[in-house]
Amino acid sequence: KIAELADRFFQGGKGDLKGKTILVTAGPTRERIDPVRFISNDSSGKMGYAIAEEAVKKGANVILVSGPVTIQPPNGAMVIDVESAEEMYHAILSNFDKADIVIKSAAVSDYRPKTSYEYKVKKKPGDETIELERTKDILKELGTLKTHQVLIGFAAETNNLEEYARKKLLEKNVDLIVANNVKTKGAGFGSETNIVTLFRRDGSGESLPIMSKHEVAKRILREAFILAEEAGK
Amino acid sequence: KIAELADRFFQGGKGDLKGKTILVTAGPTRERIDPVRFISNDSSGKMGYAIAEEAVKKGANVILVSGPVTIQPPNGAMVIDVESAEEMYHAILSNFDKADIVIKSAAVSDYRPKTSYEYKVKKKPGDETIELERTKDILKELGTLKTHQVLIGFAAETNNLEEYARKKLLEKNVDLIVANNVKTKGAGFGSETNIVTLFRRDGSGESLPIMSKHEVAKRILREAFILAEEAGK
Numbered sequence: 379k380i381a382e383l384a385d386r387f388f389q390g391g392k393g394d395l396k397g398k399t400i401l402v403t404a405g406p407t408r409e410r411i412d413p414v415r416f417i418s419n420d421s422s423g424k425m426g427y428a429i430a431e432e433a434v435k436k437g438a439n440v441i442l443v444s445g446p447v448t449i450q451p452p453n454g455a456m457v458i459d460v461e462s463a464e465e466m467y468h469a470i471l472s473n474f475d476k477a478d479i480v481i482k483s484a485a486v487s488d489y490r491p492k493t494s495y496e497y498k499v500k501k502k503p504g505d506e507t508i509e510l511e512r513t514k515d516i517l518k519e520l521g522t523l524k525t526h527q528v529l530i531g532f533a534a535e536t537n538n539l540e541e542y543a544r545k546k547l548l549e550k551n552v553d554l555i556v557a558n559n560v561k562t563k564g565a566g567f568g569s570e571t572n573i574v575t576l577f578r579r580d581g582s583g584e585s586l587p588i589m590s591k592h593e594v595a596k597r598i599l600r601e602a603f604i605l606a607e608e609a610g611k
Numbered sequence: 612k613i614a615e616l617a618d619r620f621f622q623g624g625k626g627d628l629k630g631k632t633i634l635v636t637a638g639p640t641r642e643r644i645d646p647v648r649f650i651s652n653d654s655s656g657k658m659g660y661a662i663a664e665e666a667v668k669k670g671a672n673v674i675l676v677s678g679p680v681t682i683q684p685p686n687g688a689m690v691i692d693v694e695s696a697e698e699m700y701h702a703i704l705s706n707f708d709k710a711d712i713v714i715k716s717a718a719v720s721d722y723r724p725k726t727s728y729e730y731k732v733k734k735k736p737g738d739e740t741i742e743l744e745r746t747k748d749i750l751k752e753l754g755t756l757k758t759h760q761v762l763i764g765f766a767a768e769t770n771n772l773e774e775y776a777r778k779k780l781l782e783k784n785v786d787l788i789v790a791n792n793v794k795t796k797g798a799g800f801g802s803e804t805n806i807v808t809l810f811r812r813d814g815s816g817e818s819l820p821i822m823s824k825h826e827v828a829k830r831i832l833r834e835a836f837i838l839a840e841e842a843g844k
Contacts, residue, residue, distance in 0.1 A: 411650070414800070415652050416651065416652070417650055418649065418651055420649070448681040485647070487648075492738070497769045500775075505742065505743060505745070506743040507743060508743065510741065511738050512738070534731075535731060536645075536646050536729075536731040537730045
């Protein structure tokens with residue numbers, strides 16, 4: 379049945395995701411230390427933007443919640459620009475109810491400075507410390523809140539990839555984890571390609587070869603399509 | 612005499628900086644927390660790239676030391692890409708002797724994490740702290756080392772602009788400080804325009820109106836030209 383559905387998805391062309399609302403998150407977040415300094419990460423947004431573009435091509439209504447990136451969003455997606463993890467949280471939560479599929483490819487900061495200064499902090503002689511607090515665990519919250527939504531998360535790791543990915547899948551009530559080792563050449567942030575392993579709820583893990591991010595995007599959307607069909611949505 | 616030199620610079624066209632080697636720095640630096648996280652700032656590199664491009668047009672040999680940015684470097688400049696303050700320090704110092712004019716428009720991090728982890732640090736419940744240490748004060752070191760070089764620094768501030776700029780000019784033995792309030796609309800990081808005040812060693816301060824970063828670049832190069840001529844270079 380899965381193979382049949384998947385075939386239908388690939389053959390079906392443009393209309394396969396018609397009527398479906400897909401919420402995609404992309405890019406990094408920035409957590410302000412002061413007006414000029416921040417903590418961020420290397421996410422380029424390319425993976426999430428590729429997913430959004432391929433989903434538009436398949437006829438979906440696409441809501442793209444994007445951290446600060448320098449690439450152009452696909453035509454036809456509704457784009458919500460955010461900077462911080464807190465802003466991303468609110469943008470996602472306020473669009474969660476209307477989503478059929480949520481694909482969280484953004485690299486959201488786990489921590490933010492406890493204090494964010496209004497003025498540029500002047501340097502002083504000697505060492506400093508930044509006190510950090512945890513940001514909201516958005517994926518975990520969506521896993522708790524979800525009713526009909528297919529929820530797909532990412533795990534960008536540098537070590538213990540499978541262990542961390544499987545843990546995330548179960549602990550956060552996610553339907554699929556797309557895992558990649560960002561230290562591997564061809565799989566890192568900013569690359570045009572990716573090398574991912576798909577971890578599913580049934581315990582299966584599928585390692586894909588190196589592919590363009592657009593090819594990976596299509597594979598992820600195929601998985602999302604199957605999950606949505608299986609759930610009778 | 613200054614007015615005469617300046618006129619010559621503007622009328623002279625392409626060859627005015629011929630034979631001069633100009634070292635320009637641009638963009639932010641990134642200070643690694645781990646392979647995926649870093650501390651950085653909002654510098655887009657546009658101001659420095661505009662200076663490099665205008666200097667190439669005036670016939671200078673341009674060495675552009677650039678932090679991570681997403682804009683294209685001008686044709687004809689020798690580009691040295693760096694990521695961290697430490698890498699920027701080495702790139703500048705190893706090219707300082709051959710430079711006639713040094714224009715430090717990069718926004719170099721003042722602090723870096725004391726520890727930079729080889730693997731992505733996993734989040735834990737509760738708060739965290741990052742221990743920071745000072746990076747090298749490149750401008751100050753150049754001010755100490757300089758022999759024949761004209762040294763131009765930037766001051767991007769959010770408050771007490773003139774006070775901080777004049778302090779920097781004197782304490783770091785700089786020939787000119789280009790100061791801007793990055794909180795002002797039209798003067799911030801990423802903007803196509805800038806609103807700067809030039810602070811000179813003679814105590815004068817000249818506030819320029821809002822201009823494109825290319826126009827500001829030409830003004831800075833005119834000042835650099837005058838300073839170099841006055842010093843008999």
